[in-house]
Amino acid sequence: MTQTGIQWTLCLKQFVQITEIARQLGIPAYVHFPCAASVLAIYIHLPVFHTTTDTSFKDMECTSLDFPGVPPIPVADVPYTLQDRDTEIYQTRIEKFTQIAEADGILVNSFESLEERAVRALKDGVCLPGRKMPPVYCIGPLVKKENGKEIEERHICLTWLDSHPKGSVIFLCFGSVVALLIDQIKQIAIGLERSSQRFLWVLRSTNDENKMFEPQPDSDLHFVLPDGFLDRTKNRGMVINSWAPQVDVLNHASIGGFVSHCGWNSTLEAIVAGVPIICWPIFAEQGINKVLLTEEIKVGVVMKGCEEEFVRPEEVEEKVRWLMASEGRRVLREHMLAVKEKAREAMAEDGPSAKAFTEFLRDLRLKLNGQDERSSDSFLS
Known part of the structure; x- marks a missing residue:
């Protein structure tokens, strides 16, 4: 495994440990997913897909893969960290993707009108058959503003x-x-x-x-x-x-x-x-x-x-x-x-992404409702 691969494996293990600690402490566990909703749809479904075959992606004869909510993905475009199911990083990622699906909610850096099919598949639970899908909040696009300097x-x-x-x-x-x-x-x-x-x-x-x-x-x-x-x-x-x-x-x-x-x-x-x-x-x-x-x-x-x-x-x-x-x-x-x-409409003050973030704050407040009121208010301020 490359040095970068080792670093990614350690980061993924730390992610799993943090969410487990949040559960033990009774703290809501929300995930910020910085990639596309389409990528989330694939990753959420991957542990399910994993149980349907014992073949690594790198050894599959098919030229493309079908995942809910996204166009066919050529096998060659699957990340190399997921190509070989016998590697440690693959196993760690399957564990991470399973853990994401157990979160109280997932904030995605995208907007619904950009990835309508993927967002619909996520919210309808198609990516996670037989299990309850956590709420998905599309709060993007989160991008850096122009410099604006002299x-x-x-x-x-x-x-x-x-x-x-x-x-x-x-x-x-x-x-x-x-x-x-x-x-x-x-x-x-x-x-x-x-x-x-x-x-x-x-x-x-x-x-x-x-x-x-x-x-x-x-x-x-x-x-x-x-x-x-x-x-x-x-x-x-x-x-x-x-x-x-x-x-x-x-x-x-x-x-x-x-x-x-x-x-x-x-x-x-x-x-x-x-x-x-x-x-x-x-x-x-x-x-x-x-x-x-x-x-x-x-x-x-x-x-x-x-x-x-x-x-x-x-x-x-x-x-x-x-x-x-x-x-x-x-x-x-x-x-x-x-x-x-x-994207401009999504980022507007009353746009879909702002409403999604407000929905997240409301749901979080409900999760914290049993905690000390002052602590909850301080957390959300």
């Missing part, structure tokens, strides 16, 4: 974006955890250069595939990128080491597309900003998010080859050019703008 304090990339036309720049960022192999970075660079499109690229690199999840020091971009790339693209591209203010970038008028690892936080930030996505999942539940974005919500397209060793320059060039310069991008953008409006 011009002189803005990140340099925002000033750079100011000089480009509306919707003309594609933003590439793969989150704050993963570092891409240098060989892959070079192929992305070739594809971007060939596409002739404007781009803003946040880059984290490594030359060791075993260290993709470890923080990397800032790299010399001239070493990481192809010879002369920065000079040849200096008038239409910007590359940044390690970090950029993603929410501010996505909400900038110049941004017209997003190449993303499909982490749920990044996905919600793109939805709130109304920016369509080229999906490049790397690990965890990102493959499931990719299916959700492309097959269910229809606000993204897949970067082919992302499930293989490398995505080729030809694919990067084709997808970037399609999203930024083709006639076919129109439908995708219209879908995303419609979803953006639903």
Whole structure:
């Protein structure tokens, strides 16, 4: 098991222990689920699915799996931590998913109109046949607000974006955890250069595939990128080491597309900003998010080859050019703008997500009703 896998296993065990302690103390046990409702629907159902077969996902001959409330999930898009049922991390996750279903309620960072099928399957108990499903509260999208600082304090990339036309720049960022192999970075660079499109690229690199999840020091971009790339693209591209203010970038008028690892936080930030996505999942539940974005919500397209060793320059060039310069991008953008409006409605003061959170507080107060009134009020204030 990798070092990251060991860390995740320990975190999952601690989660189970905390909920057990809450039960022993008579304290309501609520779960905040930071991923998609569709992922929750799969995870809640997985212990049930586990009892129907003795075969690991990695050994299944079928090409896709059917779970309640979600589109068919290709076996390859199931997180690698769930691929082998004989591993410790798989067993720990089954235990965790069972424990989630025993909570007093589950708060999900999503909104009902985004994932109607999955939310309905959860609330109707379809994901948990024969057992009582805890209440599900969709309280999202919970995203960081724009910085709002004065011009002189803005990140340099925002000033750079100011000089480009509306919707003309594609933003590439793969989150704050993963570092891409240098060989892959070079192929992305070739594809971007060939596409002739404007781009803003946040880059984290490594030359060791075993260290993709470890923080990397800032790299010399001239070493990481192809010879002369920065000079040849200096008038239409910007590359940044390690970090950029993603929410501010996505909400900038110049941004017209997003190449993303499909982490749920990044996905919600793109939805709130109304920016369509080229999906490049790397690990965890990102493959499931990719299916959700492309097959269910229809606000993204897949970067082919992302499930293989490398995505080729030809694919990067084709997808970037399609999203930024083709006639076919129109439908995708219209879908995303419609979803953006639903997100705005969900986040409104009297919107569905605010009402769901109020419902959670009411239910929590009822759970605490037998405790000291002052303690209950203090807890809820």
